[in-house]
Amino acid sequence: MKRDDEYIRELLFKYEADEDWLLFMPGLTKDDDAEWNERGHVHLMIDEGLVAPVGKHGMRLTSAGHDYLDAIRNDGIWEKTKEGAAAVGGATLGMMKDIAVAYLKQAAAEKLGITL
Numbered sequence: 001m002k003r004d005d006e007y008i009r010e011l012l013f014k015y016e017a018d019e020d021w022l023l024f025m026p027g028l029t030k031d032d033d034a035e036w037n038e039r040g041h042v043h044l045m046i047d048e049g050l051v052a053p054v055g056k057h058g059m060r061l062t063s064a065g066h067d068y069l070d071a072i073r074n075d076g077i078w079e080k081t082k083e084g085a086a087a088v089g090g091a092t093l094g095m096m097k098d099i100a101v102a103y104l105k106q107a108a109a110e111k112l113g114i115t116l
Contacts, residue, residue, distance in 0.1 A: 001040045005085075005096060008041055009078065012050065012069045015061045025057045048093045071100035077107065 015023055026038040042059060045051045050065035061069075072078045081100040085091035091099065105116045 001037065003044055003093070004041065005082070005093070007037075008045060008050075008093070009069075009072055011038065011041060011045070012061070012065060012072075015051070016066070016069055021060050022054060023051075023059050023061075025053070025059050044093065048097075050093075068097045068100065071097065071104045074104070074107075077103045 025042065026035040030036050042051060045065065046053060046059070048064075049062055050068055051059050052062050054060050072081060077100060080103045081096060084099045084103075085096055109116045
């Protein structure tokens, strides 16, 4: 499976929109390709600390996951993040977060007139 950063962003939005903090792990069987793909991406997000497992079949969005989502929420910052990753030939998920946070800080500094 190839990691899809756009899909990870969509999943983070989906998980944030859920009314409950406890989410159920998708794709418990390989019968549904879409759920199996989501489960694979959930494990990548677990690896990076964006979501955390809860019990045997649950998960939750972590504080780091909320922070990353806040950094990539703005479409303009997200596009710059993807362009930045492409400019260096690709990026780890952790680097994607670092790039996004840097662009968010830059935008905040310009808007607020302060140095961050």
